[in-house]
Amino acid sequence: xxxxxxxxxxxxxxxxxxxxxxxxxxxxxxxxxxxxxxxxxxxxxxxxxxxxxxxxxxxxxxxxxxxxxxxxxxxxxxxxxxxxxxxxxxxxxxxxxxxxxxxxxxxxxxxxxxxxxxxxxxxxxxxxxxxxxxxxxxxxxxxxxxxxxxxxxxxxxxxxxxxxxxxxxxxxxxxxxxxxxxxxxxxxxxxxxxxxxxxxxxxx
Numbered sequence: 001x002x003x004x005x006x007x008x009x010x011x012x013x014x015x016x017x018x019x020x021x022x023x024x025x026x027x028x029x030x031x032x033x034x035x036x037x038x039x040x041x042x043x044x045x046x047x048x049x050x051x052x053x054x055x056x057x058x059x060x061x062x063x064x065x066x067x068x069x070x071x072x073x074x075x076x077x078x079x080x081x082x083x084x085x086x087x088x089x090x091x092x093x094x095x096x097x098x099x100x101x102x103x104x105x106x107x108x109x110x111x112x113x114x115x116x117x118x119x120x121x122x123x124x125x126x127x128x129x130x131x132x133x134x135x136x137x138x139x140x141x142x143x144x145x146x147x148x149x150x151x152x153x154x155x156x157x158x159x160x161x162x163x164x165x166x167x168x169x170x171x172x173x174x175x176x177x178x179x180x181x182x183x184x185x186x187x188x189x190x191x192x193x194x195x196x197x198x199x200x201x202x203x204x
Contacts, residue, residue, distance in 0.1 A: 030051060031047070034048045068176065073172055088116070088120060088123065091149055094145075095115055096111075096112050103134045108134060125154060
């Protein structure tokens with residue numbers, strides 16, 4: 001209904017000028033192909049649920065504006081991801097070198113890849129404090145390394161990421177609102193000019 005009603009009202013020429021309408025037709029075609037494939041062979045992965053979400057976003061204007069705003073923050077996401085990755089790589093290398101010849105290194109940090117995985121899980125605090133119990137049994141001072149890592153990663157870096165993304169989102173959203181307001185004013189001005197041109201002024 002969201003496609004055929006505008007198509008019947010606007011006509012083919014006006015309907016195909018919109019990029020949103022073209023994208024809807026493409027998604028509808030992919031959805032039909034997914035239904036046909038699922039009818040003949042049952043696959044564990046389907047595209048239909050994700051396409052429905054995209055349809056919902058494209059139908060509701062507020063969700064569409066939020067999606068456009070989030071898409072404009074890709075550069076910010078990449079910067080934040082690079083910062084988090086550098087912190088994780090350096091902390092994992094430091095942990096692997098520090099505990100290489102200790103029971104912590106032999107049981108938990110056996111290789112750099114395993115250390116990287118364990119430190120990533122520790123970044124989410126899912127394996128805290130289990131991951132550093134062997135080091136704590138050797139010396140309580142070793143626990144300072146993991147405490148500093150958790151403080152920097154969980155309480156500083158995540159808050160920094162949240163603040164950067166929030167500020168960037170507010171700035172991008174404000175720019176989008178200004179752009180929408182400017183488009184609305186231009187449309188109203190053109191409509192007013194058309195009405196004024198068609199009005200005959202008579203002075204009695």
